[in-house]
Amino acid sequence: MGRSPCCSKQGLNKGAWTAIEDKILTEYIKIHGVGKWRHLPKRAGLKRCGKSCRLRWLNYLRPGIKRGNITSDEEDLIIRLHNLLGNRWSLIAGRLPGRTDNEIKNYWNTNIGRKLRNVTPNSSIMSGSRSSLHSAQEDPNLKTQEWNCPYPPNKDSCVVHPKATRWTKVTVLTREIIQLNENIEGINVGDNKMKGSPVSVSPSSECNIDPLDFMEDFEMDGNFFSELLKMDFPEPSFLENKIMEDNGNPSLVDKGHNLCPKSYNDAHFPWGNSLYDTDFDFQSVATYMESGFDWL
DNA sequence: AATTAGCGCAACCGCCATTGC
DNA sequence: GGCAATGGCGGTTGCGCTAAT
Numbered sequence A: 001m002g003r004s005p006c007c008s009k010q011g012l013n014k015g016a017w018t019a020i021e022d023k024i025l026t027e028y029i030k031i032h033g034v035g036k037w038r039h040l041p042k043r044a045g046l047k048r049c050g051k052s053c054r055l056r057w058l059n060y061l062r063p064g065i066k067r068g069n070i071t072s073d074e075e076d077l078i079i080r081l082h083n084l085l086g087n088r089w090s091l092i093a094g095r096l097p098g099r100t101d102n103e104i105k106n107y108w109n110t111n112i113g114r115k116l117r118n119v120t121p122n123s124s125i126m127s128g129s130r131s132s133l134h135s136a137q138e139d140p141n142l143k144t145q146e147w148n149c150p151y152p153p154n155k156d157s158c159v160v161h162p163k164a165t166r167w168t169k170v171t172v173l174t175r176e177i178i179q180l181n182e183n184i185e186g187i188n189v190g191d192n193k194m195k196g197s198p199v200s201v202s203p204s205s206e207c208n209i210d211p212l213d214f215m216e217d218f219e220m221d222g223n224f225f226s227e228l229l230k231m232d233f234p235e236p237s238f239l240e241n242k243i244m245e246d247n248g249n250p251s252l253v254d255k256g257h258n259l260c261p262k263s264y265n266d267a268h269f270p271w272g273n274s275l276y277d278t279d280f281d282f283q284s285v286a287t288y289m290e291s292g293f294d295w296l
Numbered sequence B: 001a002a003t004t005a006g007c008g009c010a011a012c013c014g015c016c017a018t019t020g021c
Numbered sequence C: 001g002g003c004a005a006t007g008g009c010g011g012t013t014g015c016g017c018t019a020a021t
Helices: A019-032 A040-044 A050-061 A072-085 A089-094 A101-117 A132-138 A175-185 A224-230 A282-289 A291-295
Strands: A169-173 A242-245
Touching (some): A019 A050, A050 A101, A072 A089
């Protein structure tokens, strides 16, 4: 027995939304707010599926939506983020204010996909099928140097597949915290074994921990990656990378470094000064974070 | 002018994770 | 813990527009 459909398909409108439907939906959400999508159509008097209402709102009616005219900067960011994240359109969209995942997905599949298809005049991927982008990227015979576009598909690209958009917390443990937890909870760092949940340690606690040494309880919601991409990553040589879930998920990562800088002013970033550098290489970040993002 | 092919984009569909009972 | 409801996401489809023939 399968799941019941989200709504009865009978008697519902499909296809393009009319201006009247848009107005009804907008007015209803203005009054009642978003959510309860299943019940929304009936209560609002719309002959639409709840999912359809949600999609229409999120992709079209929601305030602050920017439509069309994706700038070269935005395109560049999309490409870089896609190189890092893969087809995680919602995460990519979260990095582009006012843009929706659907728009970015469409833009990728058409505009950028077309660029990627135009790699070689005699390439078979010029045949123009809608899925040729994927074919090109998956073609093992297609060598990287054959790509003429500025953004060749990187076969070795370390695409992070974060599945944790709804995770609530993550704690990056420094050696000091690990040590503290060892003392308190019996966490064995050397053996990479967790015998208990990490203790939430505030920067103001008794132990002398630099508050910048770790991120405590930062939210793993939809904004997480936005914030992550904005932040400056410390040099791996001094960051004792113990990354784990706050709930004690045993995805402890030991990068094997144990040097601490005197100050964060001494920090150097292997991938450049900023994620917004024109020469910034997401591959470096991806490689660096590869193991650390296993928990995503 | 009529037809065809390609393109852009809104919308749909199915699956999965989370939440609440 | 199990199940259903709900929300969210990514892949796909279909329609309308436009350029090419």
